[in-house]
Amino acid sequence: MFDNSTALIHNGTLWLLGLFSIATWLLILVKGVQQTRVKAANNRYKKAFWGAANLNAAVAVDEGDSPASRLAKVGFGALREADVANDLEHSGERQDVLERYLRQQLQRERHSLDSGLAILASIGSTAPFVGLFGTVWGIMHALHDIGQKGSASLDVVAGPIGDALIATGIGIAVAVPAVLAYNFFIRRLKLIGADLEDFATELVNLAQRSQFRLQKGSAVQNGASGKESGAVKGVSNNGEVFA
Numbered sequence: 001m002f003d004n005s006t007a008l009i010h011n012g013t014l015w016l017l018g019l020f021s022i023a024t025w026l027l028i029l030v031k032g033v034q035q036t037r038v039k040a041a042n043n044r045y046k047k048a049f050w051g052a053a054n055l056n057a058a059v060a061v062d063e064g065d066s067p068a069s070r071l072a073k074v075g076f077g078a079l080r081e082a083d084v085a086n087d088l089e090h091s092g093e094r095q096d097v098l099e100r101y102l103r104q105q106l107q108r109e110r111h112s113l114d115s116g117l118a119i120l121a122s123i124g125s126t127a128p129f130v131g132l133f134g135t136v137w138g139i140m141h142a143l144h145d146i147g148q149k150g151s152a153s154l155d156v157v158a159g160p161i162g163d164a165l166i167a168t169g170i171g172i173a174v175a176v177p178a179v180l181a182y183n184f185f186i187r188r189l190k191l192i193g194a195d196l197e198d199f200a201t202e203l204v205n206l207a208q209r210s211q212f213r214l215q216k217g218s219a220v221q222n223g224a225s226g227k228e229s230g231a232v233k234g235v236s237n238n239g240e241v242f243a
Contacts, residue, residue: 010141010167013134017170020123020130024178027116031185038113038192041066046199055206056214067109067192068199074105075203079214094212095204102200109196113189117182124178131171138164 045063049072052058059076063069078101079094142161 009137010134010163013130013137013167014170016130017127017167017174020127020178021174024120024123024174024181027120028177028181031116031181035113035185035188035192038067039188042068042192042195045069045072055210058206059214067113067196071102071105071109071196071200072203074101075200075207076214077101079207079212095208098204098207098212102203106193106196106200110189110193113192117185117189120178120182120185124175124182127175127178128168128171131168131174134167134171135164138167 041064045061045066045068048061048063049058049068052061058072061069061072075098078098139161142164
């Protein structure tokens with residue numbers, strides 16, 4: 001009975017570590033592709049955004065779906081709604097409303113990019129202990145054999161202890177890439193988050209120059225003229241473009 005339970009627990013430990021390893025490498029692949037695409041999409045959108053003639057022309061910029069584009073759309077939506085809405089959600093100064101909307105969108109983007117990283121952290125911290133559990137159980141089995149046979153010779157204890165140590169080795173092998181990947185993705189996530197915060201700050205500054213108002217019905221026209229005339233240096237307080 002003891003032998004059967006020991007083999008079951010030992011094999012279950014190895015299977016569990018195998019599942020941890022599969023999950024780790026799948027997450028590494030998914031998060032790597034996700035963060036690479038996000039960075040490229042943000043760069044494309046910001047290049048088109050800063051190439052617009054003015055803030056109103058930037059509304060028409062469409063360079064795919066990215067955290068930066070969603071952040072800008074939320075900001076533009078807040079400016080539009082501030083002109084027509086008369087409720088508690090849009091009460092207060094226009095700048096406060098805009099900053100609140102941008103801050104909320106930044107939190108949503110962080111949550112989206114952060115998904116899956118908690119699993120990597122959990123695997124990295126628990127896999128060595130799962131392997132150690134299998135090792136301890138194997139050593140208990142070896143000690144039980146010594147007690148049953150009344151002998152502590154090498155052929156009695158070497159096999160079970162050697163098998164038990166495999167679990168610890170596999171646990172460490174699973175934990176190392178999970179921890180390294182977690183630290184790598186957290187670092188890249190912080191860089192993406194800081195870049196989005198800088199973009200949000202610049203968006204607020206641009207909105208302040210145009211007195212937190214968008215010209216109605218001129219976004220498409222200005223967007224087309226912006227592509228023809230190229231980028232400009234800034235926007236005056238009344239929304240006019242200056243070189």
